[in-house]
Amino acid sequence: MITELFLKGRLRDAISVDDRAALETAIEDVIEVEGPRRLVSRAEEVEVSYYLVDGYMARYLDDKRGYRQSVGFQVPGDWVDLHSFPMKRLDHDVVPLDRAKVAIFRHDRLRELIDGNPRLTRILWFSTLLDAAMIREWIFRLGRLSAEGRIAHFICELIERMRFIERYDGTFFPVPLKQSDFAEACGVSPVHANRTFKLLRDRGLVAASEGAGGMRILDEDGLRRLGEFRGDYLYGEGDLKLQQPFG
Numbered sequence: 001m002i003t004e005l006f007l008k009g010r011l012r013d014a015i016s017v018d019d020r021a022a023l024e025t026a027i028e029d030v031i032e033v034e035g036p037r038r039l040v041s042r043a044e045e046v047e048v049s050y051y052l053v054d055g056y057m058a059r060y061l062d063d064k065r066g067y068r069q070s071v072g073f074q075v076p077g078d079w080v081d082l083h084s085f086p087m088k089r090l091d092h093d094v095v096p097l098d099r100a101k102v103a104i105f106r107h108d109r110l111r112e113l114i115d116g117n118p119r120l121t122r123i124l125w126f127s128t129l130l131d132a133a134m135i136r137e138w139i140f141r142l143g144r145l146s147a148e149g150r151i152a153h154f155i156c157e158l159i160e161r162m163r164f165i166e167r168y169d170g171t172f173f174p175v176p177l178k179q180s181d182f183a184e185a186c187g188v189s190p191v192h193a194n195r196t197f198k199l200l201r202d203r204g205l206v207a208a209s210e211g212a213g214g215m216r217i218l219d220e221d222g223l224r225r226l227g228e229f230r231g232d233y234l235y236g237e238g239d240l241k242l243q244q245p246f247g
Contacts, residue, residue, distance in 0.1 A: 002027060002053055002103050005077030007127060009164030009236050019120050026113045027051075028104045035096035040081055042093050048104050050080040055100025056175055059092045060184070070185040072135065075161050075175070083128050085110050098176050133233045142187045145228065150186035151196050153227030155206070159220060160231040174214040 003023045007015060030053060033039055039057065040046060052074050059072035071092055074080050084090055085107050114121040134157075141153045158175055162168035183193035200206045205223050207216035217223070232238025 026109045034099045040094040046084045051103040053101040056097045137233045147188045152223045156229035
């Protein structure tokens with residue numbers, strides 16, 4: 001099933017067999033895309049939204065000098081740009097990190113889908129609200145944490161999201177991020193990111209780099225403390241866990 005990872009770990013059994021079938025039926029096509037070519041460009045008018053089947057994508061804004069700031073990160077099971085359905089244009093670029101597989105949903109098909117299924121509409125709305133919750137946490141991270149805390153927090157978020165979709169085995173997650181990607185996500189220079197990763201290694205929190213193929217975690221609890229990380233804003237466990245979703 002193409003959408004089997006959608007909200008995995010969050011809504012558990014709240015997405016019914018009929019909900020899944022309706023989503024699957026609305027898929028127009030499944031294609032492979034590859035970075036650094038943009039999937040969606042800022043201000044481009046769009047008539048489709050993309051669901052990320054496999055691979056990883058980032059959302060970026062550029063400053064006047066051409067330097068990028070990452071403003072979001074998508075993992076398998078995420079909608080990349082569901083908010084483009086009502087907005088028609090994005091205020092940022094969407095770029096695959098490497099090769100990715102996406103399902104295409106035409107906006108006219110999405111309109112039919114939500115018009116006929118109020119419960120599924122609430123589920124799709126919930127997924128966009130999750131994006132907003134993550135953005136608020138990113139603002140906190142950039143505004144209140146040190147460089148070490150920012151990168152530790154981002155690593156912890158990746159761990160949690162990989163755990164939801166069963167791609168974290170307790171020590172390793174396979175996200176192809178370079179140190180420059182962490183710098184762009186955490187508002188630090190590549191040089192500062194390099195120094196920070198050395199500090200994390202020296203503290204025994206992460207292992208030496210394995211290239212852009214993933215990261216090995218040595219002390220998750222230590223990373224959580226350094227990054228002041230509370231993962232409940234991802235609505236999986238903790239104080240914000242949904243008790244009776246969409247009943």
